Amino acid sequence: MLGFPLQTVRAWHCALRRLLLALTLTLMTSGALAATPSLQLSGVDGEPRDNILAHVAIGNEPCELASWRERAMQRNARRNADTALRALGYYSPTLTTRLQRTDNCWTLDMQVTTGPRVTVSEVQMTVTGPAESDPAFREVLANPALKAGDPLRHDRYEQMRNTLSRLAADRGYFDSQMVAHRLEVDVPRQQARIVLHLDSGPRYRFGEVTLEQDVLHPELAQRFIPFVPGDPYDSRQLINLQQSLNSSGYYGNVRISTEPDAQSRRVSVAATTTARAKHGYMAGIGFSTDIGPRLRLGYENRRVNRRGHRYSFEMEASPVRSGAGFNYEIPIEPNREKVTFSAGYRDEETDTSDSERYRLGVAHQLELKSNWIATTSLEFEREYFTVADVRDRTDLLMPGFELARTRGDHPVYPQHGWHLSGKVRFAEQALASSVTFVQFRGRAKLIFPLLGGRIISRADAGVTEADELVELPSSVRFFAGGDASVRGYAYESLGPTNDDGDVVGGRHLLTGSVEYDHLFLPSWSAAIFIDGGNAFDTLDTFEAVYGYGVGIRWRSPIGPIRLDVARPSDQRDEFRIHVSMGPDL
Template sequence: MVRLGTVGSWLLLSQLIFHSPAGFAQQSEERQRAPADATVNVTIEGVDGELEDNVQGYLSIMELDGKAAPARFRLRFLQRRGEEQIRQALAPFGYYQPTIESSLELVGSTWQVHYSIAPGEPVRLDEIDIRILGDGREDPKFQKLLKQHRLVSGNVLHHEAYESLKRQLRNLATERGYYNARFTEQQVKVELTDLSADVTLFFDTAVRYAFGETTFCCTELDNDFLHRFRNYEAGDPFQTRELLDLQVALSGSQYFSSIEVAPDWENRQDGSVPITVDVEANKRDRYQFGLGYGTDTGARATVGFDRRWVNARGHKLNSILRLSQVQNTGFVSYIIPGTDPVTDQYSLTGEITDRSYQEQRSTLYRFTARDTRHFNNWQRTYQLGWQREDFAFGDQPMRSSNFLIPSVEVSLVESTSVADNRNLVEDGYRVSANLQGASSSLLSETSFVSARLSAKWVHSYTEKFRMLLRGEAGGMAVSNFSSLSPSLRFFAGGDYSVRGYEYEQLGPRNEEGVVTGGRYLVTGSVEFDYKVADSWRVAVFSDFGNSFMDWPVTIKQSYGIGVRWISPIGPVRLDVAQAVDEPGNPWRIHLTLGPDL
């Protein structure tokens, strides 16, 4: 027997390794190594929509898609790991038995990773046992939720629908004061032999808490007054919505710079939870200063002073002085919150307006008492005002008139704003109606009844294209029109009336050619605007209208183009309009700032 020595053994072993088929394969694989700049491309077939999205979210190898390739052994590991990740991604949608094939191949300088997926038949829901226990069993909100959920026998098992229902139950319990609510049973049992699933979900709401006492800290205002901002009383069933409404109401009052409304669950007792409202007072006095320009008013300046609260009952004082080339106005308002300070208020206002424009001269002194109420999107105002106006047209001597005028005004506003810009109305309308009058037998120069109706409608046909319609009509019955002061007559023309014509320069004229106003008013506008950039729009429009004494009437018309900048404080409009019914067809520029409705 011949034995090989140690050296001979190593020589034989090396021959077997390097001359065996496996050795040749290893050498061949090394020679076919990928280039240094190789990239990865991952493709998936067999699924689409939310299935594909979830698969891509689960696959770790997707992070390398389109990027430089790591070592081959790392790619192979991620490729094989991806098959299990795909199974995990499909299971939440009820696909528990998919068939998955994958491959890894070097094509040129790209590693092609491919997955072919056959989801198979999904698991479907069979037995569904969902129960609400505790006080919530009879709660209509829970009953409504159970009627709307998607866990229905025969439907594909969708785990997100199951988890969504659980979240909705927990959220609803929190919103409606079921502080101790919990799931006593929660189970999804999947049977792969017949691809069925049973769901058991028992939610015990326990007791529903009621509102306890509400305490406010720390403010100079009376507690009795602050409690009027609430829409609930102690003992009412708890609802988070009511606390949110209270916070919004207090914020809108402008009394406070910060507000925190919260239930004090740690001190709950006897089925009720106390509410704490921590507030920080706003600055009591506010001053306003501003400069501006409008084509109706010319250059203008504004100075204002507000006292946000005058006393512990929340009374307010507002005052402002507006100076312009056309008229100067100053007024002071004393505001008293109503029973519901969010929607109701009473006010007393004193006003002085001095005006001199286009041979029209007047000085108005007015005192008014108002009762204003809001009802959802409606607003109603009753007003009783006494006014004296000294006025003259052209070279006529100044004369005075006195009126005691009761009036009522109602308005309705409905609108939706563009999703990414609350200052731009997408769709909506505004309708206002005003009725006022006076009697010569009751502190008035002459008797009259006057009515005015105005409306505006905005409609978006596409994301970029809108139509805006505007109209106004007014009329009066009056015993002696010549005794009626200018502020009670109808005029047309200007930025918000018929563009292309000067401010309030459409209407009957006296023998000197001075516009004196009319008994009737009709105006309208049709406008289209188009979005050219995020905050910019261009517009074309046509306005028409006039004020007049009797029918028939000549309607004046204009055409124009404009640019709109949707600024952070509202649309700024620059328009150029041609008065087509005036000699020479003059053009006029109009600059305005304000909301669409």
């Protein structure tokens, strides 16, 4: 047992009392410093309440409020609340305030009666001058933000006014004037009349266009410009020009400047660019349960010559799939039309088949005016494959044609978006091929918001016309199952089987999925899903299987990463974990 002198115990006791007193004073002081006035509203909710809280600011008032300041503060609070309600169309509110003092500070109680809401009785929104026949203005005039019978909102009125002014600037009516802009409110009748009149003045046209660059031949670089001198001015064309130059891969920095001339009513345009680095290198790692960990290495020469030619080489290695590819690209119309020569090698080993492919190809790609991408191709493939212990070799010369389009409102996490593609290819024994077949493959994906989250649906279909399935190489047959097919089943583990029960693939394919995901943190979402479908030879033998489960998604710095737990409908496994990466569209 330890003992201490009496003087030491008394000293510790005094020190402890001082410490407790200091802590108490500190807490009291910090509490007083943290106290601020508050506003309590009654008789109002929803948007009017929110707008009052946004306009009435009393947090900066001192807790020790003098009587003369108290009266002025209440008048300001009522005036600001009245302004907040008028902005939403409530021009006859009743506002009463009372200050309630508390131990630490005070509270302002405000009783609100909004009264009737002003409605719009008439909208006179007119445009005179050349813009009167402009389709863009006609669309705005046909769909105003406020119409007769709508509740009055000041922000919608300002939106209508700003829309006219902004559209005039975007469409080249630089001398336009807002002749009239009035919001007339008849408070006794609770009606409002809107008068907006824009005199557009003449429309300017594009003048001289200069493109400063030293990467491509001038005649090729000029094809990036989507307009010619004399075309009506449209700011969207400047945006298209900048986006085309930025996305071309040739330029690292792009700046667009304009100079309107009032005398000639022309707008000169100057585009200044800096060259992107000629050589590019790529190294990446990834993982999915379909192919396991993956390593990718690549090199790109972005400027072989001033005609815009470029080439790239890429290698990948994973436990399931490895290979290498080479592409040489020749632009015809920058960003719209090109010809690509390619060569590649791929070795793939799945639970159902082994395949070793050598490929040569040429493709012509064209972006149509409708924004669809049309690709016409010719490929030669030599494939050594093994399916169900049967090994064979095929040579295929395959002409093909594909149409594809993708639309989305965000590159990483779209709320609205879709993808649609369809490709047909064929081979003929009389044309340097081992087998004859015709095949179509179609894919569709649709994303739309629902209940604060998103619905992500997809469908995948394939049809093959061929005499004998056994003659088709494994790369032409259809299999189902895996991260992007039917979850709950292993990669390419579904399809018709032989007499020994080995999966041999099918002529046709039909799979689909419906998924709902919902953000619960800024970069994290939870998902539930059901997948279904199968590969098959005839409709009579089609037997759909299903996988259903839950998942977690993370919007990582390198792109979306998905972790799913799925249960197969035939209960061949208790559950299966799927990990995948990549964009939603």
